Amino acid sequence: MKKILIILLSFPHILLAQNEVNKHSIEWNTNLLFESSSLDKSFLNTMLYGGHITDSIKTNWINAGGDNNVLYSEISNGLSYTLEINNKTFGFSFADRNILNASFTDDLLRLAFEGNFHYQDKTLDFGGTSIRVDRFQQYTLSYGTSFKKVKVSTSVSYLSGNHHLSYIIEKGSLYTAPFGTSLDIAYDINAFVSDTASLNPFENNGNGLSFGLSTEFQFKENTIHLSFSDLGFIMWDPTSITLAADSNFAFSGIEIDDFYSINDSLIDVDDSTDDLPSSQKGKFKSYIPATFHFKVSGYGDYKYFKNYTLGAQGKWQPYLDNTPLSFKKIGQGFKESNFKTLYYIQSVYTAKYCDVIPTLSYGGYSSDYSLGLALSKGKKHNFTIGTHHLEDVLKSSRAKAVSVYFNIKLQF
Numbered sequence: 327m328k329k330i331l332i333i334l335l336s337f338p339h340i341l342l343a344q345n346e347v348n349k350h351s352i353e354w355n356t357n358l359l360f361e362s363s364s365l366d367k368s369f370l371n372t373m374l375y376g377g378h379i380t381d382s383i384k385t386n387w388i389n390a391g392g393d394n395n396v397l398y399s400e401i402s403n404g405l406s407y408t409l410e411i412n413n414k415t416f417g418f419s420f421a422d423r424n425i426l427n428a429s430f431t432d433d434l435l436r437l438a439f440e441g442n443f444h445y446q447d448k449t450l451d452f453g454g455t456s457i458r459v460d461r462f463q464q465y466t467l468s469y470g471t472s473f474k475k476v477k478v479s480t481s482v483s484y485l486s487g488n489h490h491l492s493y494i495i496e497k498g499s500l501y502t503a504p505f506g507t508s509l510d511i512a513y514d515i516n517a518f519v520s521d522t523a524s525l526n527p528f529e530n531n532g533n534g535l536s537f538g539l540s541t542e543f544q545f546k547e548n549t550i551h552l553s554f555s556d557l558g559f560i561m562w563d564p565t566s567i568t569l570a571a572d573s574n575f576a577f578s579g580i581e582i583d584d585f586y587s588i589n590d591s592l593i594d595v596d597d598s599t600d601d602l603p604s605s606q607k608g609k610f611k612s613y614i615p616a617t618f619h620f621k622v623s624g625y626g627d628y629k630y631f632k633n634y635t636l637g638a639q640g641k642w643q644p645y646l647d648n649t650p651l652s653f654k655k656i657g658q659g660f661k662e663s664n665f666k667t668l669y670y671i672q673s674v675y676t677a678k679y680c681d682v683i684p685t686l687s688y689g690g691y692s693s694d695y696s697l698g699l700a701l702s703k704g705k706k707h708n709f710t711i712g713t714h715h716l717e718d719v720l721k722s723s724r725a726k727a728v729s730v731y732f733n734i735k736l737q738f
Contacts, residue, residue: 517605536616
């Protein structure tokens with residue numbers, strides 16, 4: 327009797343399992359991106375491959391943009407697997423990510439390229455400078471479900487930190503007196519470097535977590551999408567190097583009475599070693615760039631462009647973990663990400679052999695208009711290749727942004 331009862335109770339589940347439709351997909355993603363608000367591709371090529379930098383090239387770089395210059399670069403490769411069972415989705419992905427995020431003033435470029443000789447009786451301001459370099463691997467588990475007209479998905483990632491380097495100069499200035507008789511330097515510097523004992527690209531020097539959440543729902547004839555992803559941090563090992571200094575330093579030179587008997591001269595130099603930054607070892611936390619995304623998708627009556635997507639993206643990445651979570655820190659993270667809200671419009675044109683996906687956007691790390699274009703082939707098995715900056719492809723060395731991405735997706 328007990329066996330019969332167990333079979334009867336299990337029978338509905340057996341029928342449900344038989345009716346389940348399992349869909350498997352494997353996906354590969356590669357993303358190469360370089361964006362700048364002012365400096366062009368010639369600067370990147372010169373820094374990477376060397377070459378003679380003339381005075382005119384230096385002047386062009388300094389005058390290329392506004393008072394603040396932003397450089398962002400990311401190279402990432404990822405592999406993911408997704409299993410879809412009826413209205414539920416389970417996924418696992420792996421990604422190798424390399425990120426550079428830097429912001430610096432024109433005065434810092436002047437100091438680096440021209441020195442301070444031409445700026446006597448002037449103050450060069452290099453405050454607000456940030457340079458952040460991260461290399462890490464990201465292992466992500468995701469889960470999604472849908473009910474009625476709402477889809478919800480979540481993700482959690484383990485971050486294996488390899489290497490980190492950051493210099494944060496909140497305030498910094500250099501005043502050069504006429505004829506160089508004295509220098510006044512003021513600075514507020516924080517620097518962090520992960521353990522340099524091993525330069526193995528896959529060395530584990532830190533561990534972290536990140537989270538993601540997204541939802542989609544129908545509103546009249548449109549689909550609304552809200553999400554955030556990669557909201558997380560890496561805690562670097564105690565063997566990491568940290569440096570912090572906030573000081574003013576005045577140098578008035580050395581007075582020598584007799585040049586030919588310098589060894590016997592009385593050299594009077596203020597002992598300012600206490601003002602110099604000193605390093606120590608210890609843990610620290612760094613943030614990875616999180617993405618916040620809002621978009622509206624719908625269908626139109628146009629013959630070739632039958633659908634459209636309007637969206638906006640923001641980035642959040644504060645410099646330091648120096649304040650508790652608050653509205654002020656939330657605003658700080660958006661400001662210090664060096665990313666201006668990206669607004670875009672996208673559509674899909676169905677051609678004979680592939681889908682053509684044009685995108686017009688404004689904002690981002692380059693803070694400019696950009697024209698993206700992607701070509702997508704296949705439904706079940708799909709291959710997509712594209713760029714976010716088609717307009718810069720034709721500019722060669724004058725291009726301020728270079729990007730290419732491709733995606734391979736196999737379903738079975």
